[in-house]
Amino acid sequence: MSASAIETEATGGPLPTSDSQTFRRAFKDLRDGFAQRELWLSLGWQDIKQRYRRSVIGPFWITIATGVQAAAMGILYSALLDIPLDEFLPYVTVGLIVWNLISASILEGSEVFIANEGLIKQLPSALSVHVYRLVWRQLLLFAHNLVIYVVMLFAFGVWRHLTWMSLAAIPAIALIVVNAAWVSIMFGIFSTRYRDIAPILGSMTLLLFVLTPIMWTTQSLEAQGGQAAERVKLAELNPLFHYLDIVRAPMIGQDQQAYHWYIVLTITVVGWAAAILALRKYRARVPYWV
Template sequence: MTESVSTGIPASRSKTFGAAWHDLSSGFQQHQLWLQLGMQDIKQRYRRSTLGPLWITIATGVMALALGLLYSMLFQLPLAEFLPHVTVGLIMWGFISGCIKDGAEIFIDNEGLIKQLPSALSVHVYRLVWRQALFLAHNLIIWVILMIIFPRPLGWEVLLTIPAMALLIINGVWVAMFFGIVATRYRDVAPLLEAMVQLLFYVTPIVWTTQTLKEQGGDIAQRALLAEINPLFHYLEIIRAPMIGEPIAAYHWWIVLACTAVGLTLALVAMKQWRSRVSYWV
């Protein structure tokens, strides 16, 4: 009886949801491997750099300050209110876009390890999400500094960032797994996703707010409602609102939970059908 290359599961059983779930669970149990590989990725990226990973924080901070100053003047908004909105949005967008764009090439970039290392396919996905989480942790320093400069009343709602972050990480896993498999099979998907992420940045309330558009009235207010169709708006909102001391409607959570369930299902279906073929496609 033959076995799949990456997991050692018999080929006759590789195209089942049980095998797909086994890949996710066994890959998670290999945490020492993907934790070390993720750390190594960051060290390799900033090798011989004096500031090292702090360049991530500096670059994000400068971008947030520049965009915050520019758009606060354009929209005539107080900088103390608008800058936290932009900053937290950029920090979370960095994680989201990283999981999408890097996820599309995660298996292609790890061709050697996939063919030579007998491990679960999900190890490479966890490695990517862990690396993006480390980038996110570095950027959160900016939020801490911002809360010191522009203090805002943060109640118990700030604790909602914990389950919100957990949901974001779970979504990062299925996004990287699903798009990674699809983009490995169809190589045109990766550049298409990169262009799409760039477009989504402008249609997601990061450097603008839905409240500002609603206050304009007329057709502009109606167009602001289109932001509700964008699922990324709700992902940002469940994290950003508690972090900057703003109220959050419960429907944002329900939409994110529904999208998470659908996304995990898509990832499991993709793993069930094509997981065993990835080692050949790369």
């Protein structure tokens, strides 16, 4: 008699199987986490208040720091690349604002569960609560930095270049937020098991910052011709370039190619598929790994 038959005879029926590693539980975690939005909305806001506790202007220090950095980089590279300041500074500023959102989602996302070790072990909540909390916090910081963009709209006359197509920046930002969620889930899970992933991502993000057209433009390379123009194709291999372009181009009134959207949408689908697989298989192990 087989072991399964013995178990069936002894218990009067087949033994129940654990569903901790099923897609149903993975999707349930995402739904339950979103349903607890009062929790992660409050925690995300408290994160910012705690970081700038006893500060006079609070989170607007982020706005000041970003504005100073954008101004310094814009003035310097405008002279080096021989591009008019009123054209280049908005390009750099918006690029830096969007990059801060992208890079923070990668870097903080890789440690999202490690940083919340205490809550994960003590608070009975869905694992995705911590991901939603991180994404919400980054969205709040992004909103603070948008103050710089509003000032720049009028200071440099960027508003004259805006059209109805500039509204495409809204779904583009939403798409980046959706991607920030799967990045945090996937890298966050694997970083709890393999602690080398977080510093590796830190080094890669720094490298991608240099390779992403933030302080330089693809148009300036194309204008040089020869090998410099060929290097523009290398920039196309950088996935973060496409994420940056779908937001920056409409915000400063530049023309945009549709293929940037196709690439981002493809990565979004593939990324979420990988994140759900990781959540399905390793969700129950995260509390032990942290």
